[in-house]
Amino acid sequence: MTNMKLFPSHQRSNAWGVALFVGFLLLCFAGPFFSPHDPDMPVSPSENRYSPPSKMFWFGTDKYGRDVFTRVLVGGRLSLGIGLSVVAISLLIGSLYGALSGYVGGFLDYILMRLLDVLLSFPLIFLAIICMALFGGGLAYLIFILALTSWMDIARLIRAEVHSLKNRPFTLRAKASGLGTCRVIIKHLLPNTFPTLAAVAVVRLADIVLIESSLSFIGLGVQPPMASWGAIINDGRMVFLPAWWVSVFPGLAIILTIFSLNLIGDSLKSWR
Template identity: 40%
Template structure:
């Protein structure tokens, strides 16, 4: 039996068991630990970095343009003389903030739809799941590209586009969990006791979908950062002079041979960030449901 199933009675002992499983996996799995370290470092950089970095990310100093990495500019300068390190640090705040906000919106919408569909059943479930299926018929990034193109280029519109197209995974997973939980004895007993529906959701259903939602959300954070950078790269996201990683890649692509550091720095930042969230998400999944790890090892 998985830790996920052991904790589904919603009591404190189950939650403590989940916490111990996650901490134990972080200690004993080097890949999960590496992912956790990367995520923590990213958070520290996003919060503290702008205070420590001496250069302004938008200040243009043309006499310093295209300078190679040095003690004054550890990651060099771009074609307008802006410090690349400062832009990377400030870009971490944009990337992480957008990813957290978009993922939070996805979680709220998807979890709400999944809870209602799984608990209500019948025609309500049928209508909601058909809407989910219709949206899943389109590739997520393509649909986000269309929405962002219609709304116009800006970070706000990119966040709206990514939030609108990404909630369906949560809805399907939460619905499946609710379908397996709603017929259990303690839920049936709560219904017979006349427990209000709101309390039933809060006390018995919602705590039992937290674990799978947490895993999906962790993996989604990296995906959102990558998608945001991609949309900014093609001009639909952040606009100059905003120090966003995708915009930095777009600005530096014409100097790839003569000033490689302009592109390499944001590229490495995106790669490490996505890798960190993916490693951490995989570790959380394996800790909460070891059977998933066994299935992967058998493939």
């Protein structure tokens, strides 16, 4: 029996996706500590500005002579850190909102779902851009805005899951034993939605990385001197032809990260 028969395609995709994503995490969070270059300090002498990729500067340097490889690692740490924070907050809000709506049902369910329909009628990136443009930047505020605008589809999914679980025997036994609504939801219903939460969390992380990079690219996300993938791409957009490496390498980092997360997400969906 061959390895192809031993391991289903979704397991192989999951393994490749996990390996690629974990590799990125290790590089981004540990790599800058081992890099000989400071991500924010120019490399002297001045002729090292816009240096192409070389043995000394693997990804070249930017207009200030800063090492692009180190900045991509630091930018990844920031972009992925923002993404993980946003996903954690979104899962908390969305799962509680959806579970309450699906479990209680009736008029409360109707009101909560109609409110959700209104919020979902606006694209996520559109809501984030409006909020950032109106209320300004800042790292903590960026995380807050992204979390506040990205929990709605999670709530809808969890509402459907809880609605299908609330009349199961284990839920009815919990209610008959005298447990209140909150304890039934938290102790019995939400743990049974974990496969759905895991799949949606991975896909949502890919979305947030892309949205944060887009906001930083247009100047509404991470502000200088902090580096994120979108901001680094923006640094090189005016000199793309003569100094392509400034924008290409952070762009590749975004593509590979989203690709690995989508592989993991597709595999998790097949297990649901």
